[in-house]
Amino acid sequence: MVISQSLRDNPRLDRWLRFEPDRTVRVATGKVELGQGILTALAQIAAEELDLRVDQIRIMSGDSVEGPGEGYTASSWSVEHSGSAIRAVSAEVRALALARAALRLNAAPEELSVLEGEFLRDGTATGLDYWHVAPDIDLSAEATGAVAPKPVAEHRIVGRDIPRLDLAAKLTGSGFIQDIDMPGMLHARTLRQPGRGATLLLLDKDAIRRAAGDGVLIVRRENFVALAGEDETAVRKAATAAAGAAVWDRPRRLGPEQAGAGWIATQPSHDRHIGDPMPESDGGRVSMRFSRPFLSHGSIAPSCALALWQDGLLSVWSHAQGMHPLRANIAATLRLPVEKVACHHAQGAGCYGHNGADDAALDAALVAMELPGKPIRLCWSREEEFGYEPLSSAMAVEVHASVGTDGRPVGWTTEIWSAAHGQRPGVGGAYLLAADALETPPPERKPFDIPEERGGGATRNAIPLYDIAAKGIDFHLVHDVPVRTSSLRGLGATLNVFAIEGLMDELSARAGEDPLAYRLSLLTDPRARAVLERVGDMARWSERDPGGAGRGTGIALARYKNASAYAAIVAAVEVGEAVRVTDVWCAVDAGLVINPDGVANQVEGNMIQAISWALIEESRFGEDGVASLDWQTYPVIRFRDIPEIRVELVDASAHDPLGVGECAGGPAAAAIGNAVAHALGTRIRDMPMTRERIIEALMRGS
Amino acid sequence: MSKHLTMTVNGHVHEIDTAGTTPLLDVLRNHLGQKGSRYGCGLEQCGACMVLVDGETVYSCSREAGSLQGRSILTVEGLGAPGALHPLQQAFLDEQAGQCGYCLSGMLMAAKALLDRNPSPTRAEIVEALDPNVCRCGSHPRILRAVARAAAVLRSGAGDGH
Ligand code: FES
Numbered sequence: 001m002v003i004s005q006s007l008r009d010n011p012r013l014d015r016w017l018r019f020e021p022d023r024t025v026r027v028a029t030g031k032v033e034l035g036q037g038i039l040t041a042l043a044q045i046a047a048e049e050l051d052l053r054v055d056q057i058r059i060m061s062g063d064s065v066e067g068p069g070e071g072y073t074a075s076s077w078s079v080e081h082s083g084s085a086i087r088a089v090s091a092e093v094r095a096l097a098l099a100r101a102a103l104r105l106n107a108a109p110e111e112l113s114v115l116e117g118e119f120l121r122d123g124t125a126t127g128l129d130y131w132h133v134a135p136d137i138d139l140s141a142e143a144t145g146a147v148a149p150k151p152v153a154e155h156r157i158v159g160r161d162i163p164r165l166d167l168a169a170k171l172t173g174s175g176f177i178q179d180i181d182m183p184g185m186l187h188a189r190t191l192r193q194p195g196r197g198a199t200l201l202l203l204d205k206d207a208i209r210r211a212a213g214d215g216v217l218i219v220r221r222e223n224f225v226a227l228a229g230e231d232e233t234a235v236r237k238a239a240t241a242a243a244g245a246a247v248w249d250r251p252r253r254l255g256p257e258q259a260g261a262g263w264i265a266t267q268p269s270h271d272r273h274i275g276d277p278m279p280e281s282d283g284g285r286v287s288m289r290f291s292r293p294f295l296s297h298g299s300i301a302p303s304c305a306l307a308l309w310q311d312g313l314l315s316v317w318s319h320a321q322g323m324h325p326l327r328a329n330i331a332a333t334l335r336l337p338v339e340k341v342a343c344h345h346a347q348g349a350g351c352y353g354h355n356g357a358d359d360a361a362l363d364a365a366l367v368a369m370e371l372p373g374k375p376i377r378l379c380w381s382r383e384e385e386f387g388y389e390p391l392s393s394a395m396a397v398e399v400h401a402s403v404g405t406d407g408r409p410v411g412w413t414t415e416i417w418s419a420a421h422g423q424r425p426g427v428g429g430a431y432l433l434a435a436d437a438l439e440t441p442p443p444e445r446k447p448f449d450i451p452e453e454r455g456g457g458a459t460r461n462a463i464p465l466y467d468i469a470a471k472g473i474d475f476h477l478v479h480d481v482p483v484r485t486s487s488l489r490g491l492g493a494t495l496n497v498f499a500i501e502g503l504m505d506e507l508s509a510r511a512g513e514d515p516l517a518y519r520l521s522l523l524t525d526p527r528a529r530a531v532l533e534r535v536g537d538m539a540r541w542s543e544r545d546p547g548g549a550g551r552g553t554g555i556a557l558a559r560y561k562n563a564s565a566y567a568a569i570v571a572a573v574e575v576g577e578a579v580r581v582t583d584v585w586c587a588v589d590a591g592l593v594i595n596p597d598g599v600a601n602q603v604e605g606n607m608i609q610a611i612s613w614a615l616i617e618e619s620r621f622g623e624d625g626v627a628s629l630d631w632q633t634y635p636v637i638r639f640r641d642i643p644e645i646r647v648e649l650v651d652a653s654a655h656d657p658l659g660v661g662e663c664a665g666g667p668a669a670a671a672i673g674n675a676v677a678h679a680l681g682t683r684i685r686d687m688p689m690t691r692e693r694i695i696e697a698l699m700r701g702s
Numbered sequence: 703m704s705k706h707l708t709m710t711v712n713g714h715v716h717e718i719d720t721a722g723t724t725p726l727l728d729v730l731r732n733h734l735g736q737k738g739s740r741y742g743c744g745l746e747q748c749g750a751c752m753v754l755v756d757g758e759t760v761y762s763c764s765r766e767a768g769s770l771q772g773r774s775i776l777t778v779e780g781l782g783a784p785g786a787l788h789p790l791q792q793a794f795l796d797e798q799a800g801q802c803g804y805c806l807s808g809m810l811m812a813a814k815a816l817l818d819r820n821p822s823p824t825r826a827e828i829v830e831a832l833d834p835n836v837c838r839c840g841s842h843p844r845i846l847r848a849v850a851r852a853a854a855v856l857r858s859g860a861g862d863g864h
């Protein structure tokens with residue numbers, strides 16, 4: 001069996017697995033729970049290979065000291081990377097334990113089997129279990145990858161709807177980082193530096209004390225300021241007062257126009273061509289331009305972190321997506337040796353990518369360093385989260401197809417203008433927010449985007465899945481944008497798929513063919529065909545209305561990163577003053593599925609978020625910074641706009657498991673775009689598809 | 703100005719000394735150590751902090767403690783506990799209604815208020831009652847199913863005692 005990257009990076013068995021005295025097995029992962037159910041899936045994989053019950057597994061997640069380093073929990077890699085490492089390690093440890101047991105019992109290993117951790121000999125109990133032989137197994141050895149995992153046909157736990165391990169706590173009022181309380185803990189809030197380079201000229205401390213009382217400490221290091229105290233209410237008041245009591249030199253200035261995709265597309269850029277050159281053809285060339293605005297992650301909980309600086313050791317608790325990278329980043333910023341920093345993951349609200357979580361952790365660490373021995377719980381405000389988290393870049397995408405005489409594309413170029421999507425701290429010169437406020441800020445962030453071999457950033461899913469002779473990308477990576485940009489669920493895929501699938505519909509109309517049949521005529525990949533055909537059946541595509549008169553149905557397809565899960569989606573809409581999505585059908589191929597209901601849950605959530613992106617969301621800028629700072633100025637979808645949703649999984653258990661958390665966003669937005677075009681007879685090419693854009697499109701169309 | 707207040711939280715009477723302007727959410731989380739009600743916005747816009755005051759939904763992030771003298775407050779901790787779940791919590795578990803789960807305390811309380819006044823809500827009525835509550839993960843369809851399921855359980859009498 002192949003050794004996964006995670007296992008190559010952390011080859012020792014004991015990094016992953018340990019037998020505990022309470023007769024459980026501790027399984028460690030570098031990946032963390034973000035609400036996607038990953039810990040449940042990983043526990044299922046371990047229990048399956050070790051022949052244990054799920055409740056005999058205890059998952060330790062995101063521990064930068066003891067656990068494996070697996071980078072960030074991102075890009076839907078967790079099941080593929082951590083899952084395959086845990087599968088391999090579990091299979092190997094089971095084999096080692098079985099060999100020891102065979103020696104002790106004077107039996108041949110083939111005579112033995114394992115049931116809930118106990119060894120059976122020809123089906124009868126031997127009185128021996130994993131924990132008896134554990135002291136004889138050398139878990140400091142490196143994994144060899146030599147033991148084959150169980151065949152799929154023997155799975156009893158993988159493939160079943162095991163309930164989420166963390167949900168019961170979250171339904172009874174616990175389970176979150178926000179709930180951690182430590183003796184002597186101080187609450188803290190920041191006074192944010194209004195942009196890199198801004199310097200604090202004056203801070204009226206008396207004004208802060210008048211507003212919040214004397215119990216609040218004002219912590220300052222260069223241009224980093226925080227308020228801390230025992231009483232959270234007072235600290236919050238102090239933070240509000242501080243904003244009015246500070247005078248800054250050179251705060252950042254933004255223009256509302258900079259928030260548009262149109263502005264992005266006119267900025268200086270690094271230009272790069274990827275893939276095939278565009279051929280000319282007899283049937284002519286068709287081009288169409290699409291856009292989307294800046295988007296916020298909009299986590300329902302503002303970022304939160306705890307930190308304690310004691311005896312020369314900095315301990316940090318964070319809900320960020322990678323504890324090993326966080327440890328390295330905090331150590332670098334504070335100039336501490338890495339072994340003096342320990343980062344522990346504690347669960348937070350969904351983040352959907354790189355939001356303020358990592359930055360809040362540095363904030364808490366900075367306050368803790370100023371107040372040794374005091375546990376600090378630092379929480380961002382709602383406004384701070386919307387205003388200072390990295391945004392997902394606005395993008396413009398122009399898709400060009402060179403069409404053959406049979407009406408099918410022979411060449412395709414996706415042309416992209418975007419700022420970077422891959423600026424996680426520690427990657428490509430990016431760093432944590434408050435580093436800008438310290439004595440010697442790091443060199444300015446260089447625009448860096450994720451390379452195509454790792455799925456791409458802005459270029460993610462820019463190559464269509466269809467059989468087209470020449471496919472390429474023209475990428476304009478815009479460098480100077482006035483806000484930090486980074487990864488939001490799906491990255492560039494959302495607009496790329498929206499654009500590609502939009503043009504596919506236009507091409508099928510030009511050819512006078514049904515959009516589903518037209519797509520199938522360009523697809524030989526049997527898995528892609530299967531999801532399309534399945535969703536066609538689910539939605540009764542063959543009985544589709546003619547469209548127009550304000551009702552429409554649209555279809556779209558993508559394979560996430562062209563390498564992960566496949567999703568085909570049909571959306572039905574009604575368009576009046578606004579677009580209303582009434583039904584969504586989705587067929588998914590995620591390879592071998594660990595937890596079918598968990599997959600469905602993720603796919604449903606991803607589609608609902610995509611409806612919100614497609615119809616509502618847009619981060620706007622004002623003079624002083626981001627202007628969409630609350631749920632009124634950055635509305636997201638609510639119950640009244642939730643359609644009927646049906647998700648089906650196509651059986652593909654012969655294939656490796658694939659991550660699903662991001663597979664449905666692009667195709668959902670695209671299916672809605674196509675449904676709106678079907679309803680109106682003219683296409684809206686810009687997200688969000690608002691009332692104004694409906695009117696514009698109708699005027700253009702008539 | 704510190705004030706002496708008496709309020710009932712989840713059936714227990716508490717004496718609290720705090721400024722009258724302290725938000726109920728801070729009283730619950732920091733004075734009483736009941737962390738189940740959550741901070742999301744502090745602006746009455748998301749519902750993460752929702753609790754019931756004398757049976758009515760209230761945004762605890764914005765309701766001042768001083769206005770709660772003698773009132774009775776119910777939070778998610780009072781709804782049910784591990785091993786003794788309220789039918790709503792059980793239904794959310796049965797439907798696996800949640801992803802990150804941060805919105806769920808507020809959702810449960812909004813649903814509790816609804817079912818108390820309307821034991822047989824239609825889908826549209828559930829939607830209307832939960833619309834003030836944001837779920838950013840997109841767990842809405844499952845939450846709607848869970849509330850309908852809990853309503854059916856409660857109507858059948860299986861949820862006696864709550
Ligand atoms: S925290 Fe109270 S409504 Fe958002």
Ligand code: FES
Nearest residue numbers: 801803837838839
């Ligand atoms: S489950 Fe995450 S916000 Fe609702």
